[in-house]
Amino acid sequence: MTAEGIGARVLRKEDKRFITGNGRYTDDMTMQRMGHAAFVRSTHAHARIKSINTDDAMKMPGVDAVLNGHQLVADGIGNIICGWMIHSKDGSPMNMGAYRALESETVRYVGQAIAVVVADTQQQARDAAEAVVVEYEDLPAVVDSLDALKDGAPQLHPEAAGNLIYDWEIGEEAPTDEAFANAAHVTRMDIDNNRLVPNPMEPRSALAHFDPSEEHYTLYTTSQNPHVARLVLSAFYNVAPENKLRVIAPDVGGGFGSKIFIYPEEIACLWATKRVGRPVKWTSDRTEAFLTDAHGRDHHSTAELALDANNKITGFRVKTVANLGAYMSLFSSSVPTYLYATLLSGQYNIPNIYANVKAVYTNTTPVDAYRGAGRPEATYVVERMMETAAKEVGMAPAEFRRINFVREFPHQTPVIMAYDAGDYEASLDAAMKAIDYDGFAQRRTQSEAAGKLRGIGMSCYIEACGIAPSQAVGSLGAGVGLWESAEVRVNAVGTIEVLTGSHSHGQGHETTFAQLVSDRLGLPTESISIVHGDTDKVQMGMGTYGSRSGAVGMSAIAKALDKVEAKAKKIAAHLMEASEGDIEIENGELKVTGTDKKLTFTEVSLAAYTAHNLPEGMEPGLKEGAFYDPTNFTFPAGCYICEVEVDPDTGVVSIENFVAADDFGTIINPMIVEGQVHGGLVQGIGQAMLEHTQYDEDGQLLTASYMDYTMPRADDVPSFTLETTVTECPGNPLGMKGCGEAGAIGSPPAVINAVTDALGIRDMNMPASPNRVWQLIQDNGMKEAAE
Amino acid sequence: MYETKYHRASTVSDAAAMLKNADDGKLLSGGQTLIPTMKQRLAAPSDLIDLRHIGEISGIVKQADGSIRIGAATCHADVAASEDIKAVLPGLADLAGTIGDPHVRHMGTIGGSVANNDPAADYPAALLALGATIETNKREFSAQDFFTGMFETALDEDEIVTAVVFPVASNTAYAKFPNPASRYAMAGVFVAKTGAGARVAVTGAGQDGVFRMPDMEKALDGNWSADAVAGMAPSADNMLSDLHGTAAYRANLVTVMAKRAVAASS
């Protein structure tokens, strides 16, 4: 343990370059003779392409090439894949429509790429892209998933009859039905989860380069998982074999899931660079980001909760229709299934659960994982139901939750997950105390005196992170293993490079990962560098999403450190003529217990590399690698409570107080964790109050800029009160659970429970925009009541 | 953005000549509307004639009759911070302070804003309520004649706004309900006691841009209080309706903002 070790609030090492404008992002990279790409995109949500005329565009200044899907297919570039196979309840595999990087026959959403122009400058490329004439024959479009399932709905893909991708189930239907038949009370709700646009600050970008003499490609790209990108580009899109393709994800300015996936533009740039014989760069503008970054959420659900006479939950039944957009993005199939329905038990002891999920094609942007990915949708359903059921049976929401909490661990839910550790009551108590729950009634009276409506709502979330045990996910259909790799390279002078397969795009890995090493070896974080994001440097890795970099990525580092320590101890024991078991590592020194004999870590490292005096048979050097495959998911959990005041005249909701009590297990850097929670909360509050992706009936995206898509701003949120409770995760060597998504997962139901409490109503959809809230007040005749 | 040629004018007549000589020229003031439009490739002027460096149309002057003359190229931040304006027309200074964000307020100008006449822009409410005069390189307009509809003004193609003159008034106040996304006005109500009586002008809500509320004005003439306007709303038939607010909601906001403006005005 050191001043910079586990638990220390070390300032972020990476911030100096970010704050001073010295970050190196993909769009900052330039190469000699670099050309710029611009995409010709569909302006129609659903249309047959009759012709693509590139004659005028080809003649424009600076234009090298105008390439389309016919050429792409002819060159053998593979269709875009979905990496998780889901089987419908009848056993049939999911129905996947063909998805090409450039579409030349039928476009299915506005913004879909049809052709790519490469020119000397970005402006020339855009000018030429505008000059490409695409002749369309309009087809009817459908944007809502429920409409898409109706008889006579426009059909998107011949492979998916009725637009149905899969009709999947989990849990036991018959016993669940039985629980409902015997229930003393049933709560039933229709619950929607609104579609979101991810909006990372840095738009997507790709720079591809082909070296003909080596037959070798380099791709700089805005990726959360460059190794997975290389694997997929090489194995499925036939761009190049892995040893001939280097993928670099340099500084990446936020991802929130949207940069996990392999997009048409990266494939097109890699393909085009060889064809035009020059490096090709593309950077999305904000409009393209709105139209083409994979969106998040978009569920329609019907949920039913069965209670016995003692208000214990006996059954939970959920039917969900998930809108996956016009095509299946890389992990889209897993989001509304294994990342969603497996969390429907919440923090509660529910003996019977049955969920049915239909995934549906519509003429909208593809939908995939977005911060929380399935778990926010599950938490929203569970926690809206818990709050409503409590009120219906006349119990305090906290008490109703308390009597249904899981209290014994491990706990096997009816939906796959085995919770390993937790103390749900502890976080509930911490949150209620922090928000002064008991004082709410008085605060409500004060608000009423001022003509305002006041409400309080809670959400006790659980999520599954540390994604994921490879064998388990493999059996559920995942196309990849979800372990992580690490390599600890000790230099001859005792400084250290840690190579990790995790990728940092805002999480602060350069700091927290160094803290782990500092903690173990007693070295300052300054002498520890974290290397990530380059397939030539790091051999293999699975990247960052699902709050996995701590629990999985750092566990791999811990395993590699075990090996480094073991070897260093052997060398030290040999040099100091002591027994290996007597060597301990402390403050950057290797000591013989109970004596004053010691060597510095630098001396031992140097000995490893001079190799003048090593134990018999030992190889020189001090460098160890490890792969860590988790044995289970981790289960961060907590309680969020939101208190709002509503202005009945305008419908404006203001969050007066928001408490988040989280159990993340071991925390490496509380400052960074708080930052992650703050960001997650703002995204969750954004979903609950502000953000709303809307299409018109023809499939045009109406909220395609910040003029209409409401991003949360600093003045939309209060100062948060954060509490932590700790139960260590027994599943990994560090006891960590993960904190990256919790805020976005737990907060939306807390907000909506508070708003419905203020309005005295049961049902409402997100976001709680002023107009919507005002309308609810009119409809329920509450304005007079408040006055 | 398409390629364009940039010109910096140093006098108004200079600017007028540059505009005349250009193929398809456009005046550039703060660029806070024009540049984003060009970046979206929705406008493609061959030439841009920058007005921001013309000394004669910049700055704020308190004139002998007490009126305030604001040069067209004066940015919103200067109006918000002007002690002269705060002293006599505090509602106008407050209004300027609600426009956009600090970047926008330091670049965007009153001339650009009124020439653009965005139906959700803030300034038109103040001009109409206060009976301001819009001066151009050719003539003068009353605010009533100047704003002719959504993004429409009485300006000729080649006409340059040079200043806006605000006569004295008392009890000025502006209450704005911002669009949650853009933070332009969804309903912005400017109230004032002017030489011609009480004035109430509304921006952001109407289908034809800024408009007055004669009923409210009459009520306020007799009784300058929030209660006087409490029961009055414009007809929802004339209100804008979009993703952020229905016509009925906007009509309600006009009432609420009018009440708040009056309450804040004394």
Ligand SMILES: Cc1cc2nc3c(=O)[nH]c(=O)nc-3n(C[C@H](O)[C@H](O)[C@H](O)COP(=O)(O)OP(=O)(O)OC[C@H]3O[C@@H](n4cnc5c(N)ncnc54)[C@H](O)[C@@H]3O)c2cc1C
């Ligand atoms: C993020 C953002 C938020 C904003 N929020 C608000 C808001 O809350 N409320 C609000 O009212 N506005 C808002 N605006 C608009 C802002 O106030 C602009 O500054 C204003 O609308 C235009 O003024 P400008 O000086 O930037 O004009 P420009 O963009 O330079 O020009 C606008 C138009 O007017 C013409 N023009 C400019 N000057 C003259 C002149 N002197 N004579 C004749 N024609 C001229 C130009 O040719 C052009 O057609 C916002 C803008 C942005 C970018």
